[in-house]
Amino acid sequence: MDPHTEHLRISPARFQANFDALSKIGATDDGGVHRPALSETHLAARAWFRERIREIGIEPRVDGAGNHSAYLPCGPEDGPTLLIGSHLDSVPHGGRFDGALGVLAALEVLIVVKETGISLPINLEAIDFTDEEGTHFGLMGSSALAGNLSRSDLEHPRGGKAAFVEDLNRAGLTEDGLLNAARHKGSLAGFIEVHIEQGTRLIDANAEIGVVTSIIGIGSSILTFIGRSDHAGTTSMEDRLDASQGASAFILATRDILLEDFPQCVANVGQINLKPGVFNIVPAEAILGLEYRAPEAHTLHRLGQALIERARSEANRFGLRLEVEELGEYPPSPMNDAVRSAIADAADSLGLNHIPLASMAGHDAQSLAGLCPVGMIFVPSVDGASHSPREFTTWENCIHGANALLQTALRLALNNDQAG
Amino acid sequence: MDPHTEHLRISPARFQANFDALSKIGATDDGGVHRPALSETHLAARAWFRERIREIGIEPRVDGAGNHSAYLPCGPEDGPTLLIGSHLDSVPHGGRFDGALGVLAALEVLIVVKETGISLPINLEAIDFTDEEGTHFGLMGSSALAGNLSRSDLEHPRGGKAAFVEDLNRAGLTEDGLLNAARHKGSLAGFIEVHIEQGTRLIDANAEIGVVTSIIGIGSSILTFIGRSDHAGTTSMEDRLDASQGASAFILATRDILLEDFPQCVANVGQINLKPGVFNIVPAEAILGLEYRAPEAHTLHRLGQALIERARSEANRFGLRLEVEELGEYPPSPMNDAVRSAIADAADSLGLNHIPLASMAGHDAQSLAGLCPVGMIFVPSVDGASHSPREFTTWENCIHGANALLQTALRLALNNDQAG
Numbered sequence: 001m002d003p004h005t006e007h008l009r010i011s012p013a014r015f016q017a018n019f020d021a022l023s024k025i026g027a028t029d030d031g032g033v034h035r036p037a038l039s040e041t042h043l044a045a046r047a048w049f050r051e052r053i054r055e056i057g058i059e060p061r062v063d064g065a066g067n068h069s070a071y072l073p074c075g076p077e078d079g080p081t082l083l084i085g086s087h088l089d090s091v092p093h094g095g096r097f098d099g100a101l102g103v104l105a106a107l108e109v110l111i112v113v114k115e116t117g118i119s120l121p122i123n124l125e126a127i128d129f130t131d132e133e134g135t136h137f138g139l140m141g142s143s144a145l146a147g148n149l150s151r152s153d154l155e156h157p158r159g160g161k162a163a164f165v166e167d168l169n170r171a172g173l174t175e176d177g178l179l180n181a182a183r184h185k186g187s188l189a190g191f192i193e194v195h196i197e198q199g200t201r202l203i204d205a206n207a208e209i210g211v212v213t214s215i216i217g218i219g220s221s222i223l224t225f226i227g228r229s230d231h232a233g234t235t236s237m238e239d240r241l242d243a244s245q246g247a248s249a250f251i252l253a254t255r256d257i258l259l260e261d262f263p264q265c266v267a268n269v270g271q272i273n274l275k276p277g278v279f280n281i282v283p284a285e286a287i288l289g290l291e292y293r294a295p296e297a298h299t300l301h302r303l304g305q306a307l308i309e310r311a312r313s314e315a316n317r318f319g320l321r322l323e324v325e326e327l328g329e330y331p332p333s334p335m336n337d338a339v340r341s342a343i344a345d346a347a348d349s350l351g352l353n354h355i356p357l358a359s360m361a362g363h364d365a366q367s368l369a370g371l372c373p374v375g376m377i378f379v380p381s382v383d384g385a386s387h388s389p390r391e392f393t394t395w396e397n398c399i400h401g402a403n404a405l406l407q408t409a410l411r412l413a414l415n416n417d418q419a420g
Numbered sequence: 421m422d423p424h425t426e427h428l429r430i431s432p433a434r435f436q437a438n439f440d441a442l443s444k445i446g447a448t449d450d451g452g453v454h455r456p457a458l459s460e461t462h463l464a465a466r467a468w469f470r471e472r473i474r475e476i477g478i479e480p481r482v483d484g485a486g487n488h489s490a491y492l493p494c495g496p497e498d499g500p501t502l503l504i505g506s507h508l509d510s511v512p513h514g515g516r517f518d519g520a521l522g523v524l525a526a527l528e529v530l531i532v533v534k535e536t537g538i539s540l541p542i543n544l545e546a547i548d549f550t551d552e553e554g555t556h557f558g559l560m561g562s563s564a565l566a567g568n569l570s571r572s573d574l575e576h577p578r579g580g581k582a583a584f585v586e587d588l589n590r591a592g593l594t595e596d597g598l599l600n601a602a603r604h605k606g607s608l609a610g611f612i613e614v615h616i617e618q619g620t621r622l623i624d625a626n627a628e629i630g631v632v633t634s635i636i637g638i639g640s641s642i643l644t645f646i647g648r649s650d651h652a653g654t655t656s657m658e659d660r661l662d663a664s665q666g667a668s669a670f671i672l673a674t675r676d677i678l679l680e681d682f683p684q685c686v687a688n689v690g691q692i693n694l695k696p697g698v699f700n701i702v703p704a705e706a707i708l709g710l711e712y713r714a715p716e717a718h719t720l721h722r723l724g725q726a727l728i729e730r731a732r733s734e735a736n737r738f739g740l741r742l743e744v745e746e747l748g749e750y751p752p753s754p755m756n757d758a759v760r761s762a763i764a765d766a767a768d769s770l771g772l773n774h775i776p777l778a779s780m781a782g783h784d785a786q787s788l789a790g791l792c793p794v795g796m797i798f799v800p801s802v803d804g805a806s807h808s809p810r811e812f813t814t815w816e817n818c819i820h821g822a823n824a825l826l827q828t829a830l831r832l833a834l835n836n837d838q839a840g
Contacts, residue, residue, distance in 0.1 A: 200656070237675060252668050255662075269664055270701055291700055360651075362653075
């Protein structure tokens with residue numbers, strides 16, 4: 001690699017000043033931020049971001065989905081664009097790092113390339129996607145940009161249609177705009193996102209950089225264990241068909257199945273309802289909300305099957321029936337090999353320990369995986385805390401993440417030239 | 421025993437005609453009855469009962485609690501009264517046998533004694549207690565008769581104060597009346613109640629008669645297992661403090677504890693709530709509604725302790741905290757030894773198989789246990805079904821129950837003479 005570009009670094013002082021300024025927008029007393037998508041605080045953060053873009057002499061772009069970006073024509077006119085970025089919205093009462101770090105790292109990379117004045121085989125664009133966290137639709141802006149949204153998708157927003165329409169109006173957006181924000185397949189050279197890990201694997205492995213191998217696939221089901229309601233006094237323990245017994249055995253088994261047979265995966269029973277649900281009647285039904293995640297499609301499917309099979313055998317053991325309502329499986333998104341190699345090379349050149357790891361949460365990168373080569377760079381989360389004011393990454397590791405993004409972007413750009 | 425009284429039997433034809441007529445009042449399409457206390461159908465059943473009493477030449481008595489009775493002065497004037505009976509109200513959409521069988525068996529016994537014209541050392545009274553099932557207050561009429569009600573007890577009826585007052589008005593009752601319905605301690609020679617078992621122990625033991633040893637005590641608690649809410653994707657299985665794990669282990673253990681160490685007792689977890697209760701967040705809290713029942717006071721207490729201890733150890737095992745809110749223990753009511761012996765002797769003389777057994781449900785008899793010697797006669801419930809239209813006892817066993825009541829009452833009456 002060109003020794004000139006190999007030694008480029010972001011500006012820690014400017015990066016931190018921007019991070020601190022952004023953290024004040026929607027700041028909460030407990031050290032977090034409250035910037036749900038299209039809320040007043042979120043729109044204020046976006047206005048601030050537009051100002052930062054103008055400050056470097058670039059007119060900010062806003063597409064039909066409200067995605068905000070800074071476009072740097074550092075490559076051939078009408079040549080492909082390397083997209084870098086993340087999102088400025090937060091979960092309600094969330095943390096300062098989730099999303100914001102990736103947008104500011106991308107801005108920093110773009111500023112460095114601009115200030116250096118180098119020519120690259122690609123153009124560069126630092127982007128802030130709309131509503132990654134799903135106030136209305138999870139990954140909304142990146143899905144719109146990838147052309148994955150249809151009109152029927154917009155009918156059932158999480159917070160209800162009225163709130164969605166009101167927020168679109170406040171932000172000056174329209175449904176038609178969302179449906180017409182798709183980019184052409186050949187227009188993007190790739191997408192790279194820096195993000196906090198939201199887990200403890202990097203810290204446990206004493207690594208500064210996580211090279212994301214795939215974004216996890218998610219399956220979910222509603223499992224209903226069905227027994228018989230009986231008088232909880234007069235019905236002996238032997239004679240009961242108690243739905244809570246099968247459900248409890250399954251919940252315990254879930255943990256064992258994951259720990260023993262699916263060490264790279266997770267599962268969660270986050271909801272239980274007993275019916276009729278009173279002290280003195282043996283539960284006739286136990287209704288469980290099950291979610292499971294796996295990094296590869298075949299593992300996700302195998303895990304789903306193993307869990308349902310176990311639920312069935314635990315139901316049988318207690319004389320219960322099992323009904324399964326599958327809510328769907330969202331397949332994993334493998335990251336692009338060339339992007340992964342570029343991230344690993346970049347980390348090596350920066351002298352940073354790195355490990356490969358799957359993302360256990362969803363990210364905008366998965367929306368774009370069908371459109372262009374995508375990759376993600378994770379930085380360590382202290383205590384793994386996330387979606388919480390406790391969210392924290394050391395400033396040193398934030399800088400490492402931004403420099404890894406810079407070096408990865410340069411490597412991919414120069415590889416793009418060799419490939420073209 | 422006097423060979424004349426030893427050979428007395430109730431009239432199966434009259435008993436069945438009355439049972440069939442009563443079953444039609446509030447009858448439901450599925451073969452059950454719907455006679456919640458003080459509802460129109462319940463008041464109709466009571467009017468019918470008053471007619472049956474008048475038919476035999478007795479003016480029905482109605483006390484301040486609305487308890488209906490037929491008083492037969494077959495003993496010394498102002499002598500003690502042997503009370504026999506049960507209740508005509510039902511749970512909503514209940515069965516034909518629960519309560520009704522005991523009232524009609526008592527009426528039948530009173531008619532037989534009246535028709536025979538024998539003199540006894542006691543007077544006899546067949547009673548129908550108000551609101552045994554607890555539309556407003558469980559065991560209301562029998563508690564009032566036993567002097568166990570206070571004005572503050574009447575402040576929080578199960579169905580709300582407005583519905584209670586409305587129902588009292590409809591039935592021509594008043595709160596003052598309820599509080600002034602207590603009988604004097606020396607006025608009663610005893611109380612005997614025939615009731616369906618509501619379980620399968622008699623059928624399992626091939627017995628026609630259950631000699632109730634005690635009415636079970638009931639304890640209840642709310643147990644809260646407390647862990648930590650975490651992202652259900654990014655938090656590894658090892659790192660979770662998942663409240664559902666401790667709760668599930670406890671629910672499974674409850675069954676084992678009862679089967680292994682407390683074979684005469686039961687316990688039920690009828691409610692579970694997880695918090696925050698969503699698919700993609702590890703449950704921080706699992707809130708359980710626990711009820712447990714035991715036939716003796718020391719067993720009830722020991723069972724409650726064993727369950728809480730186990731909840732604590734299962735919480736510890738999964739790194740959780742446990743909070744316990746004890747909702748109170750209602751002590752068991754042991755039945756009187758002399759009444760138990762009289763029931764066993766009566767069954768022997770009738771050639772009926774009998775076994776001792778605890779009542780796993782509450783009954784009016786427990787209200788009176790502090791006032792006079794009490795006993796209960798159980799008859800077999802097919803499939804143990806109760807509080808359901810499926811409730812069923814063979815007609816043969818209903819007759820056995822009524823004859824056992826007759827022979828028990830005569831034995832107690834004559835013993836009363838020997839004692840006096």
